[in-house]
Structure formats: C-alpha cells, structure tokens
Amino acid sequence: MTGKFMLSRRDLLKTSAAGAALGLASAAFPIRAARAAAATVGFIYVGPKDDYGYNQAHAEGAASLKGIEGISIVEEENVPETVDVQKTMESMINLDGASLIFPTSFGYFDPHMLAMCAKFPDVQFRHCGGMWNKDKHPMNAGSYFGYIGLGQYLNGVVAGHTTKSKKLGFVAAKPIPQVLLNINSFLLGARSVDPAITCQVIFTGEWSLAVKEAEATNALVDQGADVITCHVDSPKVVVETAAGRGAFVCGYHANQSPLAPEKYLTGAEWNWAKVYKMFVDDLIAGKPLPNFTRGGLADGFVKMSPLGPAVGEAARKQFDATLAEMMKGGFSVIKGPLKSNKGAVVATEGQAFVETAIELESMDYLVEGVVGSTA
Amino acid sequence: METTDIGLWGVPLALLGGAIRVSTPFIFVSLGEAITERSGRINLGLEGTLVFGAMSAYAVAVITGSPWLGLVAAALAGLCFGLFHGWICKFPKVNDIAIGIALMLFGSGLAFFFGKPFIQPSAPDLPAIPFGAWSNIPQVQAALNVNVLFLIGAALAVFLWWAFRNTRVGLIVRVVGDSADAARAMGLNPNTVRLLATGVGGALAGIGGAYLSLYYPGSWTERISSGQGLMAVALVIFARWNPLGCFAAALLFGGAGALGPALQSVGVTQGYYLFYAAPYILTLIIMIATSSPSRTLAGAPGELSITK
Numbered sequence: 001m002t003g004k005f006m007l008s009r010r011d012l013l014k015t016s017a018a019g020a021a022l023g024l025a026s027a028a029f030p031i032r033a034a035r036a037a038a039a040t041v042g043f044i045y046v047g048p049k050d051d052y053g054y055n056q057a058h059a060e061g062a063a064s065l066k067g068i069e070g071i072s073i074v075e076e077e078n079v080p081e082t083v084d085v086q087k088t089m090e091s092m093i094n095l096d097g098a099s100l101i102f103p104t105s106f107g108y109f110d111p112h113m114l115a116m117c118a119k120f121p122d123v124q125f126r127h128c129g130g131m132w133n134k135d136k137h138p139m140n141a142g143s144y145f146g147y148i149g150l151g152q153y154l155n156g157v158v159a160g161h162t163t164k165s166k167k168l169g170f171v172a173a174k175p176i177p178q179v180l181l182n183i184n185s186f187l188l189g190a191r192s193v194d195p196a197i198t199c200q201v202i203f204t205g206e207w208s209l210a211v212k213e214a215e216a217t218n219a220l221v222d223q224g225a226d227v228i229t230c231h232v233d234s235p236k237v238v239v240e241t242a243a244g245r246g247a248f249v250c251g252y253h254a255n256q257s258p259l260a261p262e263k264y265l266t267g268a269e270w271n272w273a274k275v276y277k278m279f280v281d282d283l284i285a286g287k288p289l290p291n292f293t294r295g296g297l298a299d300g301f302v303k304m305s306p307l308g309p310a311v312g313e314a315a316r317k318q319f320d321a322t323l324a325e326m327m328k329g330g331f332s333v334i335k336g337p338l339k340s341n342k343g344a345v346v347a348t349e350g351q352a353f354v355e356t357a358i359e360l361e362s363m364d365y366l367v368e369g370v371v372g373s374t375a
Numbered sequence: 376m377e378t379t380d381i382g383l384w385g386v387p388l389a390l391l392g393g394a395i396r397v398s399t400p401f402i403f404v405s406l407g408e409a410i411t412e413r414s415g416r417i418n419l420g421l422e423g424t425l426v427f428g429a430m431s432a433y434a435v436a437v438i439t440g441s442p443w444l445g446l447v448a449a450a451l452a453g454l455c456f457g458l459f460h461g462w463i464c465k466f467p468k469v470n471d472i473a474i475g476i477a478l479m480l481f482g483s484g485l486a487f488f489f490g491k492p493f494i495q496p497s498a499p500d501l502p503a504i505p506f507g508a509w510s511n512i513p514q515v516q517a518a519l520n521v522n523v524l525f526l527i528g529a530a531l532a533v534f535l536w537w538a539f540r541n542t543r544v545g546l547i548v549r550v551v552g553d554s555a556d557a558a559r560a561m562g563l564n565p566n567t568v569r570l571l572a573t574g575v576g577g578a579l580a581g582i583g584g585a586y587l588s589l590y591y592p593g594s595w596t597e598r599i600s601s602g603q604g605l606m607a608v609a610l611v612i613f614a615r616w617n618p619l620g621c622f623a624a625a626l627l628f629g630g631a632g633a634l635g636p637a638l639q640s641v642g643v644t645q646g647y648y649l650f651y652a653a654p655y656i657l658t659l660i661i662m663i664a665t666s667s668p669s670r671t672l673a674g675a676p677g678e679l680s681i682t683k
Contacts, residue, residue, distance in 0.1 A: 048487075048597050050494045078487065078597065202639040205651055210599050212651075214592040215393055215633050219640035222385045222392075222514045237592045244593075245517060259497070373644035 038070035039099050039283055041276075042092035044085060045077040046105035047208065053234035053253040058104045058128070060254065061272025071280055074098060081107030089116045093123055100283055102276070104128045109143075117141045124289055126279060130361065132292060142291035144275055146301035147355040149185040150326050151268025152229070153333050154304055155250035156189020157322055158265045159227040160197055161315030162248050163190070168199040169225030169247070171216045173207045173232045175374040177363040182231050182268075184367045185333045186250075191369060193318065200225055201372030207233040217241040227265070239264070248310060255305045266319070267305035274300040296355050298327050330354055340365035341372075385514070386637045392518030393633020394626045395525055396591050400425065400583035400600075401625035402528035404607030405614065406535060407579030409621050411457075412611055413539065414572035415552040415565070415678030416464060419475030421580040422604030423482020424456045428584025430486035433595035436498035442589045445498065446524075449585035450578045456482055457577020461570035479604075487597050494595060501590045524586045531579075532622035539618070548572055552676035565678075580604065613658055615674040628654050 041062075049059035055077065062073055074096045079085050085108050092098040093116075101123060103113050109127045117125050117138045125141045132143035159168050168190055172179050187199040200223060202216040213230070217238050220228055228242040229250035236259060242249045243260030251257070251267020275293065282289050295301035304323070307316060325331055332354050336347035346365055347353065353360055366372055404421050411418045428449035436445030460478055464471045504526075507519030539545040551558045551568040558565050587603075588595045610628065614620030631654035635647050 048491075048494055050491075051596060052495075200640060201644075202636050203647055204636070205648060208596075208598045209601055210587075210592045210594075210596060211397055211601065211603070211632065212636065215389075215397065216636040216639075218392065218396075218517065219385065219389050219633070219636040222389060222517070222637075223640045234596060234598075236594055236596065240594060241592065246513075371642055371644070372639065373647075375645065 039280075040072050040074060040092075040097050041065065041280065041283075042089070042096065042098035042101040043073065043075045044079050044088055044092075044101070044103045044105070044108065045075070046081060046107075047078060047233060049075065049077045051234040052236040052239075052256050052259065053232070055104070055233070056254045057270040058102075058272055061270070061274075061276045062102075064273035065276055065280055068277075068280060068284075070284060079105075081105055081112070083112070085112045086116060089113070089125075090119075093120055098123065100124045100126070100279065100289070102126055102128065113141065114138070124283075126289065126293075130294075134291070139291065142289065142293070144279075144293035146270060146275070147294065147296035148268050148270065148302045149181045149333055149355055149360070150297050150331060151302050151304060152182040152185040152250075152252075153189035153192075154319060154322060154326075155229055155252075155266060155268055156186040157192060157318055158307070158311055158315050159186070159229070159248070159250055160190030160193030161312055161318065162265055162310065163197065163227045165224045165226045166194065166197045167223070167225045168197060169217070169220030169223075169228040169242075170199055170201040170370075170372075171213055171220070171228065171230035171232060171238050172201055172203050174205065175203060177361055179231045180363045180366060180374065181333075181360055182252075183370055183372070184363070184365075186229055187367060187369050188333055189322075192322075197369065199370050201366065201370055203372070204232065210237045213237045214241045217247075218245065221245040221247050251305055257305055257308060262309060264305070264308045265311055266307050269303050269305055271300055271303040294356065296326075297323070298329050334360065334367075339368045341368050341370050343368075383641055385641050386634075388514055388518050389633045389637030389640070390630040393637070394630035395518070395521055396629065397632050398625040398629030399522065399525045399528055399586045399591070400603050401607045401610060401628055402525070402532065402622055403583030403586070404580045404604055405610040405621040405625055406528070406531055406618055407453075407457075407576035407583075408608050408611045409576075409614070409616055409618055410535070410548065410579070411569075411573045411576035412679055413552045413616055413676055414548045414569045415555065415676050416461070416471050416569045416573060417475060417608075417679065418457065418460050418478075418573055418576055419472055419605070419608060420456065420460055420478030420482060421475075421576070421608055422600065422602065423479040423486075424453045424577050424580040425482075425584040425587070425604035425607075426600050427456065427482040427486040428453050428581030429588035429599050430490040430493065430584075430595055431581070432585035433498050433588040434490065434493045436589055437493055437496045440499060442499050442501045442585075445589055446501065446582060446585045449581040451581070453581020453584070454574050454578040456581070457574040458570060460577065461566075461573035464573070465566040465570065490595055490597065494597075498589060498595070500593055501586070503590070522586065522590050524582065524590065528625075529622060532618045535618035549676070552678050555678055580607075583607070609658075613662065616676065617674060627657070631657060 043062040045055040047055045049055050076088050079088050109131045127143045130145050170183050190197040204212045227248045230238040239249050239256045239259045243263040248263050250265050257264040332352035335352035337349045338347040340346050431452040432445035432449035435448035436442045463474050503520045503522045507516035551565045555565040587599050610624045614624045635650035
C-alpha cells in the first residue's frame, strides 16, 4: 500500500516537473499534496482528544489545519506530564520531522519542554499557558493563551435570565486564579441580570474525577441550583448529570450541546483553530513566530456556543448586547465597588480591571455572592 | 423544575444517596475479590478488569442499543481476564501479585485502545427503580432512585455470606484458601478451584465496571475509574474477607465520598480536602483499632500470600 503510494507520488513529481497540469493534480489528489509537506506540526495532549473538554478544544484546532497545503499534522494523546512527553517530542522531531510543536498541557512546560528547547534549537515550541518569560526562557519557546473569563460572564448572563431559584451551581477543580476568575465572572454575569442571585461552588480537588464531579453536581441540584456550569477537564459528566436531574447547563472548553440539547444554554469555548492558523501562516510565510500570544473574545481566541432552545427572548437580547459591548474591547468584569465573599474590598469605586490586567492573574478571592471558599 | 429547599437535610440525604449511587462498583469488585482471596489468591488486576468492563459494556450497549447485553459483555470480558490470571498463576513460582499488577495495566491499556471510538457516542442507561416515588420532595426521589445492580449486589453479598458457611462449594473454596495440602488430601485440585474463583471474581468486577459506564456517572471516559478497583481490593482486607463486611464497607466508602461535595453545597466550605480524605482516615482508624501485634488478621485465608 505504502509502496504504491510512494510510486505514485514520484509520478506526480515527474508530472509537475514537466510543468503539466500541476494545479489539476494537486486539486485531484489533496492527500498527496499534503504528504509533500513543507512543514510538520506536532500536537501533544494530556488526555483523550475527544473528551468534550480541554483536549478536544485543542484537537479541533489541530484538525482545522489539515486542509492547509504544505502542512501536515502529527498528534499524540494521553501523554503524561512526565519524561514521557520529552520522548514524544523527540520522536515527533526525529521521526516525523516536526518543526513546530504545541505541548498543550500546563505541566509540560518546565522542565520537559525547556529541555527539548535546549536540545533542538532549530525547532519551535509553543506552550499553552502563560509561563514563557523573555528573561528566563529561550527564544524558540513561547506561550499562547486565551482570556475566557468574559465567556463565563456571558454564560452568567444567560444563566441569570434562566434561573428560577436564583441559585447557580459551579463544579470547579482547584482554586487557582484562572478557575476563580471563571467562577467570579459567571456570578457577576448573572448579577448583571438580578443582583440577588448567588452561586454555590464545589471544588473537587482534581482536574478529572468522574464520580466526584457527578456527586458534586447532584449535591448542587439538591440544594436548589438550577443552572450548572463547571471548570474541569472534561465537562461531559457534569453536563449529563445536571441535565439528567432537570437542571440547565452552561458549557466550558468545547461545545457540549450534543450531550444535552434541550438543557444546554450556551458555553464558553476555546477557538484554538484561529490561534494555530496564525502560527502556521507565519511558519509558511517564513516569518518569526511570536513568543507571547494572548487574546480573548474580541480577538477570536474564545467563542460562545450557539444559544440553546431554552434561552428566552430577554436573555438573548442581553447576551447579544453584552457580546457587542465586549467586542469593542476594554470590557471589565471585575470593577468597583466590589467586595470578596469574606468582606475584603477587591475593587474600589471607579476601579476596573480589563481582561488583560495582570492583577487578575493572581486572583485569590471569590466575590460577594459566591458561596464557597478558596481553601 | 420543582425545587424544595431542604437546607442541612441535604447532608444526610446526600450521604444516603451517595452511599447507594457510588458504592455499587465497590460492592461488586470487593465481592469478586473476596471470592478470589478466599480461595487463596490475590487478583490485583481487578482495577484493569473494572476499566475494561466499563468500556466493553458501553461499547456493546452503543452498538446493540441494549444495556443488558452490555452488562453480559462486561461480565464475559471480566471472566476472561479472571481466567487468564488464574491460568498463569497455576504455573509454579509465579507471583500472583505481580501478575495482577501486569493485568491491571494490560486491562486499562486494552480498554483505552478499543474504547477510543466510544468516548463520543451515548449509550442507553441501565434502569433504576424509583423507591422515592412516595415522597413529593424531588431530592428524596433522586436519592432513592436505586439501580437494579445495587439490589443485585446487596442480595449477592447475603448469598455469598450464606454460601461460604453452608454450602459444599463454599466449603471447598475455603479449604483451598486455608490449606492447599488439606485440599489435596481431600482429593481437590487447588489450581482448578482457584482458576474458577478468580474467573468468577473477574466477572463480578466486570459487572462493577458496567455500572460505572452504564449508570453512574454513566459515560465511558478513560479516567472513569480513578482507582476504585484498587480501593475495592483494599476493602476486602478491611472487611476481613466477609461478604457482608464488604457490602457495609462499600456503603461506608460511597457515603463518605459524598460527604465532601454535600458539605460544600450547604456552605461548609473550609477544609474540603480534609473531608475528601475522610474515608481513608476512617480506614486507618478502624485498621489500627482492630489489629493486634500478637496474631494475624482475623479471618485471613491461610494460603494468601500477604499473610505468609
């Protein structure tokens, strides 16, 4: 099979050397054109690439590159954040000839990706997260990330219109700044509809614990929460359990609407396709790749799932209006006067933090109205 | 959706509901392991069997549309894993613990390999019986929605407890587990008995896996088990190889697992990592309280390699 393939590729090259019908050939044999790739891009995932969550979002981004001429993709999933990922990177470079690698999980960066950066100075590495620092790290490394907090704010707007009990539920993994920002944004979005709304948060302590996530969802519904969202690696269990108990859900990471078509309101999704396309365009054009890439809703790094059938007219209107406001840029979720749920002032009157504000990256509080604790 | 404010009643209710929902895989795996260990062998591979059972049940349920066929497939797959373990261990100088660890990794790996196409599709769930229908409080109804497998597990625990004491088969398993020499003198072949006991144990673990993927949490993902198979093996020692003890220990662990989320949901939010550790702390306390420096574990089968 392979031998036959090689032979016909040679035929194709001969044909193109003769200058005959190159366009026709590459249009008729798109796979073959991709085989003759100018560059190979590697993607590494920490979990399964169809987990309805974090990894699926990245894999969808990778899949979107497959049509680009001259680019071929290699992927590996379920790679632990250990020396295993170094082996994966080495084999992608040595065996597949990858010249650009995206290790997508947080724990891949230090020391694994940095070790590979030193070993293969000609290969470019871009890590998903915010850890690259110009002073400390090599120039063939870099990081890219998205601001998804505004997406959770929009989730909150829709949830605020949909809830009848005025109680929302949030299943969270760990109390790190990014998770806390999502919880706070979700509640503040809902409070922009009705300031009496509260949000109950349950931390499971791990990124992926199916049974505990299901228990947490059940406990939230038992306490009267009627719209649930989450920040765990794979929201599948939370979405299915919540919908099974009759609660509405807002998604996260990827579009989970196929799991609960009636109960799914909307969701904050990553749009890595846009980010990966940017990198690959630069790669094809021979331009140096950016080392530090960030963006939010307005930049297309983050997108919202289409609104579900349960979303009412008022919710739809405010969702669209808020989204339009955000697209102009400079929208602040955390703005004064605002207190934490322990009573400390987190933003004074007139103070506002836009999504790019560095202060948000060290968030250690839950805002007033969130029932829960960071420790 | 109808909601009723139940406040702090949510905690005992969640413990009850959690005990029923979460405990079923523990019940099946620990009962299976109890049979295997009573015959004098340890099968640590049940974690792998659990994961493979979850995958095969889900896959067959997706393809055929019937969760019951999925359940049968999981039991058969578990039986094969168990028989494989039993067959290898019959050779001289083979360490059953090492084989168990190998099979644990093998089972999980094989399940990941074959399970890839089944992560996305949805399978039909196993049915549950609404014992809470008498109540008009939705939370009570949800907590008392009891899956048939839980009831089967409970009945099986009582049956095994009775069978170990009162039936010929039960006696044979115990004799082989306590003294292979005595069994041989009686004309029994210890290897055959252990082969069958490990096979049955594997089949039960497979059914436990089917519960995970077909009822609660009710989907196939590669991290569905998160170590429950291993915990269940430990539960057997905790329960002193007594099937009724296994059932009680499984309920305890299920309920304790629900404690952390339930307390957070009623506003007790400080120190949740401590609540999550509750089942393990409880285990330690009971193990220390019931152990003695002057004798071996009560009820331990004499042929078991951990007691040698």
